[in-house]
Every structure is written in C-alpha cells, then in structure tokens.
Amino acid sequence: MLQLGRFPRVRLGHMPTPLEPMHRLSDQLGGPKLWIKRDDCTGLATGGNKTRKLEYLVADALQQGADTLITLGALQSNHARQTAAAAAKLGLKCVLVLEDRVTQPTDAYRHNGNLLLDRLLGAHLKYVPRDASMSTAAEQAAEDVRRAGGRPYVIPGGGSNAVGALGYVGCALEMLHQASDLGTRIDHVVHATGSSGTQAGLIAGLEGARSGARVLGITVGRPRDNQERNIARLLDETWAHLGLAGAPSRDAVEANDGYFGEAYGIPTPAMKEAVDIVARVEAVLLDPVYSGKAMAGLIDLVRKGRFAKDENVVFVHTGGQAGLFAYEPAFAA
Ligand SMILES: *Cc1c(COP(=O)(O)O)cnc(C)c1O
Numbered sequence: 034m035l036q037l038g039r040f041p042r043v044r045l046g047h048m049p050t051p052l053e054p055m056h057r058l059s060d061q062l063g064g065p066k067l068w069i070k071r072d073d074c075t076g077l078a079t080g081g082n083k084t085r086k087l088e089y090l091v092a093d094a095l096q097q098g099a100d101t102l103i104t105l106g107a108l109q110s111n112h113a114r115q116t117a118a119a120a121a122k123l124g125l126k127c128v129l130v131l132e133d134r135v136t137q138p139t140d141a142y143r144h145n146g147n148l149l150l151d152r153l154l155g156a157h158l159k160y161v162p163r164d165a166s167m168s169t170a171a172e173q174a175a176e177d178v179r180r181a182g183g184r185p186y187v188i189p190g191g192g193s194n195a196v197g198a199l200g201y202v203g204c205a206l207e208m209l210h211q212a213s214d215l216g217t218r219i220d221h222v223v224h225a226t227g228s229s230g231t232q233a234g235l236i237a238g239l240e241g242a243r244s245g246a247r248v249l250g251i252t253v254g255r256p257r258d259n260q261e262r263n264i265a266r267l268l269d270e271t272w273a274h275l276g277l278a279g280a281p282s283r284d285a286v287e288a289n290d291g292y293f294g295e296a297y298g299i300p301t302p303a304m305k306e307a308v309d310i311v312a313r314v315e316a317v318l319l320d321p322v323y324s325g326k327a328m329a330g331l332i333d334l335v336r337k338g339r340f341a342k343d344e345n346v347v348f349v350h351t352g353g354q355a356g357l358f359a360y361e362p363a364f365a366a
Pocket residue numbers: 081082083110111112191193225226227228229230231232320323324351352353
C-alpha cells in the first residue's frame with residue numbers, strides 16, 4: 034500500500050491541479066485522446082513541478098532546524114525560482130547558485146523571466162561560470178551561511194532525491210483518482226524529464242498503485258542511456274524510501290532523447306511549433322526549455338502513430354512559462 038501521509042509535508046501549492054481534456058489538440062492531430070495535468074498551476078509564484086517536491090524537501094529542512102534554503106540550477110531555473118518562493122512564504126532565507134549554462138545568452142535570458150522573479154522574491158543570487166563545479170559552489174555557499182551563524186539546507190538540483198520525488202508519487206496518485214472520477218483510464222503519461230525526480234516519482238506512484246499506465250520522459254539535454262540510468266537509480270531510492278516491497282521493473286523506465294535538439298536550453302523549430310499550436314488551440318502556455326520540447330515530442334509521436342486512437346495520453350505540464358519572457362527573442366518573428 035502506498036501511504037504518503039506519514040511523510041512530513043508543508044503545503045505550498047494549490048492541489049489538486051486540474052486534469053483536463055485537450056479536445057481541440059486531439060482533433061487537430063486526429064487522436065489519441067489527449068489530456069493535460071496542469072502542474073503549471075501549482076500556484077507558487079507562477080507554479081511548476083518543483084512545488085510538489087519542495088513540499089517534502091522544505092518540511093525536511095524545517096525538521097532539521099534550517100533557516101536558509103540553498104539550491105542550484107541554470108540562470109533561468111524554474112526550480113530555483115520556486116525554491117525562492119517557498120523560502121519567502123515560510124520566512125526562510127534563500128541562496129541560489131546559478132550557472133551560466135547556455136552559450137551566447139541574450140539580455141532577456143540574463144535579466145528577465147525567472148531571474149526577475151528570483152530577485153523580487155528576495156533570494157540572494159550567486160553566479161557561477163559555465164562548467165565550474167556547481168556542487169562545490171553550493172557547498173561553499175552553505176559554508177558561508179554556517180560561518181555567519183545560519184543553518185543551511187542544501188536542496189539538490191531540480192529537487193531530485195528520494196524526498197523530493199515523493200511529490201510526484203503524490204501527483205501520480207492524484208491523477209489516478211481524478212481519472213477514476215472522470216470515468217476514464219490513463220494509458221500513457223508523457224512529460225519533460227531533466228533531473229529525473231518527476232519521472233522517478235511518477236513511475237513509483239503508478240507502478241506502486243499497479244495502474245498499468247506507462248510513463249515516457251522526453252529528455253531536455255541528456256542522451257537516453259544516461260537519463261534512463263539516472264531515473265532508474267532514483268526510482269530505486271524512492272521505492273525504498275516508500276518502504277515498498279521488491280523492486281520496480283527496469284522495464285518501466287523509458288526516456289526519448291529525440292527532441293532536445295542541439296543542447297539544453299537551445300530552442301528548436303519543433304519546440305516553437307509546439308508552443309504555438311498549444312497556445313492557439315488550447316490557450317495553454319508551454320515553456321521553451323522543458324514543456325515545449327516535451328510537447329514537440331508528444332506531437333511528433335502522435336503523428337507517427339505511436340499511440341492507438343482510443344488510448345488516453347496525459348501530458349503532465351510541468352510549468353516554466355516564466356521562461357517564455359527570457360526567450361522573447363527566440364519567438365520574435
Ligand atoms: C525541472 C523541470 C522539469 C524536469 O523535471 P525533473 O524532475 O527535473 O526531471 C520539467 N519541466 C519544467 C518546467 C521544469 O522546471
């Protein structure tokens with residue numbers, strides 16, 4: 034039995050997020066039945082998937098008596114922005130260690146989008162050059178906080194460890210419940226996968242509940258083998274943390290690396306097409322780095338007939354719209 038209630042959690046998000054049909058997109062593509070799980074609507078300073086993870090991570094930080102949250106990511110990290118928001122909401126301090134990961138960033142990339150919000154939310158920002166060690170920089174930031182008499186809690190990149198992944202075990206259970214209320218079943222779940230916590234949590238939840246639903250992660254920068262290894266490792270850790278018997282099947286771990294293009298954070302024509310289509314037919318805003326590339330993958334796989342017409346496919350919208358404003362030049366006609 035999957036029992037999430039025994040893990041400490043602080044409420045940060047607006048849950049449950051809606052599970053809605055995408056009728057017009059399904060019609061336009063000629064099936065299958067496409068649904069969207071609106072985790073862009075988790076509500077925490079423009080929302081996104083890190084909110085669910087932070088509910089468990091921040092509870093752990095509070096239990097340990099921390100007064101400062103530290104995390105790391107790319108300049109336009111949605112995870113960093115949601116961490117800054119969680120800290121603001123709970124009266125904690127926040128240090129963000131941000132890496133210049135994208136070559137030739139524009140002015141918008143450096144100042145708008147998530148960075149604008151990080152500053153508004155009162156986070157302290159530390160910039161690290163590209164290819165420098167991020168974990169060393171985060172450890173250094175923690176040491177600085179300790180030396181000043183504070184109590185740091187370091188959250189891993191993307192909030193992806195067995196504690197953070199619990200948030201997506203919860204999301205899996207939430208979706209199954211909603212599908213059952215809607216009188217439907219979920220055959221496939223598709224979403225963007227980066228630091229792996231979302232996918233590891235979703236698989237643990239869907240497998241743990243014996244739902245029969247399959248999860249497909251569209252990678253945003255890593256080759257498939259590498260990504261699947263990361264997901265499998267975190268899935269095992271999450272499974273053990275949940276106290277479930279046996280081990281989840283390796284067969285449940287599937288990533289597709291065909292849609293991120295040149296590299297992490299670099300726009301692709303298919304991403305722009307996906308962002309355009311979904312805005313125009315569903316009034317849903319995707320983001321350029323994660324959900325836009327994942328949707329490009331879903332659209333292409335639908336066109337190639339990967340799913341049967343009568344199957345139900347849920348796209349988990351992991352958020353990131355604030356990133357649109359950082360990529361304005363990429364969308365300019
Ligand atoms: C972090 C992020 C993801 C990837 O989730 P992981 O748990 O890191 O794999 C997907 N979409 C958005 C918008 C994100 O910010």
